[in-house]
Amino acid sequence: MNKQLILNERPKGMPDSNTWKLLESPIPDIKDGELLIQNHFISLDPAMRGWMNDSKSYIEPVQLGDLMRAGTIGKVLQSNNKNFQVGQTVMGWSGVQQYTVSNGEGLYPVDDSQLPMQKFLGVLGMPGMTAYFGILQVGKIKEGDVVVVSGAAGAVGSVVGQIAKIKGCYVVGIAGGEEKCKYITNQLGFDAAIDYRSQNIFDAIKETCPKGLDVYFDNVGGEILEAALSRLRKHARIVICGAISQYNNIDDMKGPRNYMSLLVNRATMQGMVVMDYANQYPKAMQEMGGWIMEGKLKSNESIYEGIENFQETFKRLFTGEKLGKLLLKVIDK
Amino acid sequence: MNKQLILNERPKGMPDSNTWKLLESPIPDIKDGELLIQNHFISLDPAMRGWMNDSKSYIEPVQLGDLMRAGTIGKVLQSNNKNFQVGQTVMGWSGVQQYTVSNGEGLYPVDDSQLPMQKFLGVLGMPGMTAYFGILQVGKIKEGDVVVVSGAAGAVGSVVGQIAKIKGCYVVGIAGGEEKCKYITNQLGFDAAIDYRSQNIFDAIKETCPKGLDVYFDNVGGEILEAALSRLRKHARIVICGAISQYNNIDDMKGPRNYMSLLVNRATMQGMVVMDYANQYPKAMQEMGGWIMEGKLKSNESIYEGIENFQETFKRLFTGEKLGKLLLKVIDK
Numbered sequence: 001m002n003k004q005l006i007l008n009e010r011p012k013g014m015p016d017s018n019t020w021k022l023l024e025s026p027i028p029d030i031k032d033g034e035l036l037i038q039n040h041f042i043s044l045d046p047a048m049r050g051w052m053n054d055s056k057s058y059i060e061p062v063q064l065g066d067l068m069r070a071g072t073i074g075k076v077l078q079s080n081n082k083n084f085q086v087g088q089t090v091m092g093w094s095g096v097q098q099y100t101v102s103n104g105e106g107l108y109p110v111d112d113s114q115l116p117m118q119k120f121l122g123v124l125g126m127p128g129m130t131a132y133f134g135i136l137q138v139g140k141i142k143e144g145d146v147v148v149v150s151g152a153a154g155a156v157g158s159v160v161g162q163i164a165k166i167k168g169c170y171v172v173g174i175a176g177g178e179e180k181c182k183y184i185t186n187q188l189g190f191d192a193a194i195d196y197r198s199q200n201i202f203d204a205i206k207e208t209c210p211k212g213l214d215v216y217f218d219n220v221g222g223e224i225l226e227a228a229l230s231r232l233r234k235h236a237r238i239v240i241c242g243a244i245s246q247y248n249n250i251d252d253m254k255g256p257r258n259y260m261s262l263l264v265n266r267a268t269m270q271g272m273v274v275m276d277y278a279n280q281y282p283k284a285m286q287e288m289g290g291w292i293m294e295g296k297l298k299s300n301e302s303i304y305e306g307i308e309n310f311q312e313t314f315k316r317l318f319t320g321e322k323l324g325k326l327l328l329k330v331i332d333k
Numbered sequence: 334m335n336k337q338l339i340l341n342e343r344p345k346g347m348p349d350s351n352t353w354k355l356l357e358s359p360i361p362d363i364k365d366g367e368l369l370i371q372n373h374f375i376s377l378d379p380a381m382r383g384w385m386n387d388s389k390s391y392i393e394p395v396q397l398g399d400l401m402r403a404g405t406i407g408k409v410l411q412s413n414n415k416n417f418q419v420g421q422t423v424m425g426w427s428g429v430q431q432y433t434v435s436n437g438e439g440l441y442p443v444d445d446s447q448l449p450m451q452k453f454l455g456v457l458g459m460p461g462m463t464a465y466f467g468i469l470q471v472g473k474i475k476e477g478d479v480v481v482v483s484g485a486a487g488a489v490g491s492v493v494g495q496i497a498k499i500k501g502c503y504v505v506g507i508a509g510g511e512e513k514c515k516y517i518t519n520q521l522g523f524d525a526a527i528d529y530r531s532q533n534i535f536d537a538i539k540e541t542c543p544k545g546l547d548v549y550f551d552n553v554g555g556e557i558l559e560a561a562l563s564r565l566r567k568h569a570r571i572v573i574c575g576a577i578s579q580y581n582n583i584d585d586m587k588g589p590r591n592y593m594s595l596l597v598n599r600a601t602m603q604g605m606v607v608m609d610y611a612n613q614y615p616k617a618m619q620e621m622g623g624w625i626m627e628g629k630l631k632s633n634e635s636i637y638e639g640i641e642n643f644q645e646t647f648k649r650l651f652t653g654e655k656l657g658k659l660l661l662k663v664i665d666k
Contacts, residue, residue, distance in 0.1 A: 058597045221593070240596045255588030260554070263573045263604030264391045271596030 002027045003307050003330075004097030005068045010054055013248045014318060019052075020068060020096075020311060027099045035079040037090060037100045037107075041303075042310070043071035043121040044326040045155075046219075046317050049247045058273045067095040068310075071126060073110065073117050074100070074331075084109065091120050096310055098330050115292065122325030123292065123299035124285055127155035130241060130274040132284045135160045136167075138239045138272045139215040143168035146209050148228055151219030152190065153180035155299075155325035156241060160217045161190050162297050169215075172208045174201070174224060176320045183323060188298055201227040215239070221246045222254055229261040236267040248318060300324030335360045336640050336663075337430030338401045343387060346581045347651060352385075353401060353429075353644060360432045368412040370423060370433045370440075374636070375643070376404035376454040377659040378488075379552075379650050382580045391606045400428040401643075404459060406443065406450050407433070407664075417442065424453050429643055431663050448625065455658030456625065456632035457618055460488035463574060463607040465617045468493045469500075471572045471605045472548040476501035479542050481561055484552030485523065486513035488632075488658035489574060493550045494523050495630050502548075505541045507534070507557060509653045516656060521631055534560040548572070554579045555587055562594040569600040581651060633657030 001024050008021040030036050051062050051069055062069050072094035076084050081104045084090065092107040094100035110120050122128060134156075135141055147164040151157040152173025161184060164171045173184040174194045181193035194204040205213070205227050212233035218225050221243025228238065246253055262269055277284075291297035302322035304313040307330045316322045334357050341354040363369050384395050384402055395402050405427035409417050414437045417423065425440040427433035443453050455461060467489075468474055468482075480497040484490040485506025494517060497504045506517040507527045514526035527537040538546070538560050545566035551558050554576025561571065579586055595602060610617075624630035635655035637646040640663045649655045 056597075058599075226588075240593070242596070243593055246593075253590045255559075255590040255592050257586045257588040259588050259592070259602070260573070260576055260579075260604070262602060263575070263606065264389075266391075266604055266606055266609060268601055268603040269592070269595060270601040271593070271599055273596065273599055276599060 001025065002097055002099040004095070005307065005310055007052060007062045007064055007066055007068050010052060010064065015049070015052070015311060015314060017311060022308065028101050030078055030080050030101055032080050034101055034103055035081045035084045036077045037072075037074045037092075037094060037102060038077045038331060039072045039074035039094050039098055039100060040329065040331045041073050041118050041121055042096055042307075042328040042330055043073075043125065044314055044317055044328060045071070045126065046242055046244045046247060048314070049317075058275075067097060069093060070096045071121055072100070073121050089117050089120075091125070096307065096328075096330075098307060098332065114289075118301050118303065118325075118327055119292075119299065121327060122155050122301055123159055123297065124288060125325075126274055127325060128159050128288055128299075129277065129281055129284055130272075131156045131159035131163060132288060133274060133277040133280070134239045134241050134272050135163050135215070135217055137277070138270050139217060139237050141167050141169055141215055145169045145214040146172070146212065146233070147215045147217070148172045148174065148205065148209065148213045149217040149219070150174040150196075150224050150228075151242070151244065152184050152193070153323055154219060157217070157219055158184065158188055158299065158324055159297065162188055162291075164215075165189050165191075166291060166296055172205070172213075174220075180320075180323065183300075196224060202230060205231050212236070217241060218243070220244050225256050226258055229256050229258045232261050232265040232267045234265050234267075236265055238262075238267065238269040240269060240271040244318065301327050303327045303329055305329045334358065335430055335432040337428070338640065338643055340385060340395045340397055340399055340401055343385060343397065348382070348385070348644060348647060350644060355641065361434050363411055363413050363434055365413050367434055367436055368414045368417045369410045370405075370407045370425075370427060370435060371410045371664060372405045372407035372427050372431055372433060373662065373664045374406050374451050374454055375429055375640075375661040375663055376406075376458065377647055377650060377661060378404070378459065379575055379577045379580060381647070382650075391608075400430060402426060403429045404454055405433070406454050422450050422453075424458070429640065429661075429663075431640060431665065447622075451634050451636065451658075451660055452625075452632065454660060455488050455634055456492055456630065457621060458658075459607055460658060461492050461621055461632075462610065462614055462617055463605075464489045464492035464496060465621060466607060466610040466613070467572045467574050467605050468496050468548070468550055470610070471603050472550060472570050474500050474502055474548055478502045478547040479505070479545065479566070480548045480550070481505045481507065481538065481542065481546045482550040482552070483507040483529075483557050483561075484575070484577065485517050485526070486656055487552060490550070490552055491517065491521055491632065491657055492630065495521055495624075497548075498522050498524075499624060499629055505538070505546075507553075513653075513656065516633075529557060535563060538564050545569070550574060551576070553577050558589050559591055562589055562591045565594050565598040565600045567598050567600075569598055571595075571600065571602040573602060573604040577651065634660050636660045636662055638662045
């Protein structure tokens with residue numbers, strides 16, 4: 001039997017137990033040209049919250065009654081498709097379910113002989129690619145830049161900060177709680193950490209970046225974005241990657257009141273969507289793989305188990321109760 | 334006697350009769366290397382409101398008790414400086430006064446044999462330069478782009494729209510009132526006009542730009558910026574030039590709540606300060622002069638008289654009771 005999660009109701013604010021419905025159905029037989037994948041890990045990403053709203057975005061919303069969209073990694077169980085062999089590891093967009101029948105479209109074989117497969121949903125997956133292209137091509141960092149990143153202990157932010165360190169920047173990470181702050185400075189080599197839960201974010205940015213900042217990589221929006229705007233240096237770049245503080249905020253979405261700092265400082269605020277860089281993924285993955293092997297790029301996954309626990313696990317994206325990449329292991333034992 | 338206006342009190346919100354004080358004092362004698370200028374026109378610009386706040390910006394604030402800073406144009410009355418001759422027209426930052434003694438620093442001789450001197454404070458002055466560099470180098474317009482500009486009947490906006498037309502764009506101007514809307518379409522050749530006073534700005538942008546917009550040149554901020562953000566095309570550019578709707582808004586400065594449209598549309602919002610382009614002014618003035626001569630670039634000045642009327646005239650920047658460049662004629666008859 002295959003267990004899958006369908007979108008049952010569009011959430012207002014934080015998703016709850018009515019948002020998704022768990023269905024069970026027999027695993028279908030595969031036809032000519034198809035293959036059957038057993039999904040091992042489901043990727044949980046803040047962007048998924050946006051896909052559940054019925055509004056124009058960079059991607060179609062998930063429709064009510066449809067399988068919940070998600071990035072996945074798993075192994076080929078059966079194959080009638082000459083491009084895929086049984087036992088091969090493949091990643092793609094199989095959605096929140098245990099088994100997927102596919103014609104192979106949008107599936108990528110992955111060589112996980114050197115690294116555990118879950119890394120391909122994290123540091124070598126969408127979050128890693130987002131960090132890589134966001135900080136290098138949108139943030140345009142150069143040696144000596146002062147770089148501030150929010151969501152710094154998360155799947156994207158942790159990679160952003162490490163790449164900036166590799167490139168010779170001074171890096172300040174903003175995260176929630178002492179444990180995460182210690183993680184990014186002690187384990188990942190950030191120059192400084194700001195705990196937004198216990199510190200005044202405006203004062204803390206001023207203290208850690210006395211001369212202001214050149215690049216701010218924003219995963220969170222809200223007040224932290226305003227604090228960063230208040231400390232821009234001339235020609236600063238703000239990378240708009242996400243706004244997790246606002247995703248469940250239905251009535252009172254906040255814009256940065258001090259955006260005129262962009263004028264005063266001749267600064268740029270630019271949005272990015274990682275899929276635009278798809279044709280450059282292979283080169284990026286090669287470079288990132290090299291950094292991982294050299295020990296320059298570390299990563300962590302918070303792995304929870306059981307497709308039944310999807311909703312509870314998903315909430316951790318917004319409460320922050322996880323470290324690095326959040327994953328759900330859905331393979332039956 | 335020289336009449337001059339000094340900053341008497343920092344305004345909260347809109348400046349009033351206590352903001353400035355009129356002083357009268359004898360015109361000083363000039364020393365070696367100095368010259369005496371009789372100012373003809375004072376430039377009134379929205380940016381002046383910002384210079385009156387005691388806060389860090391791209392330029393030092395005007396101090397209490399100091400002469401109010403302003404761009405000016407006038408003629409040399411006396412000269413002990415070999416670089417300037419009596420009778421020459423000069424522009425610079427002489428401030429809100431009738432006569433200025435200068436050592437020549439920051440003064441530029443102007444050839445006004447072809448055009449009335451007031452044009453050098455408008456279409457060929459800071460507003461014209463702001464429009465030129467803002468729309469070409471920050472907005473990066475190209476043929477066929479859909480360009481929307483706010484404050485479209487103003488000194489900057491009117492030039493922005495005409496340059497975009499010259500470059501082959503489809504141009505929509507946003508202005509307040511029927512007269513201004515007719516002016517920009519009938520006189521200046523804009524493709525469409527939106528009257529933000531009588532129309533719903535969100536609907537009107539949707540109607541005039543059914544496929545969205547490529548460039549939004551913002552002089553006003555507030556709700557109009559949000560409306561523009563709601564209709565961005567992929568890779569759109571927003572030029573942040575001003576936020577006149579917010580300059581007197583002390584308690585409740587608004588940020589664009591839907592700035593995440595930058596992410597969805599991979600768009601850029603960039604601030605600019607015209608002074609950064611000073612070394613390119615001569616080339617720009619030459620090109621703009623050519624367009625004026627060819628009749629492709631039109632401009633209007635709203636000229637009021639009398640230094641005593643400075644405060645009342647200044648308010649017109651914010652009430653919108655003027656067309657094109659706002660000037661105060663301060664020469665005694």
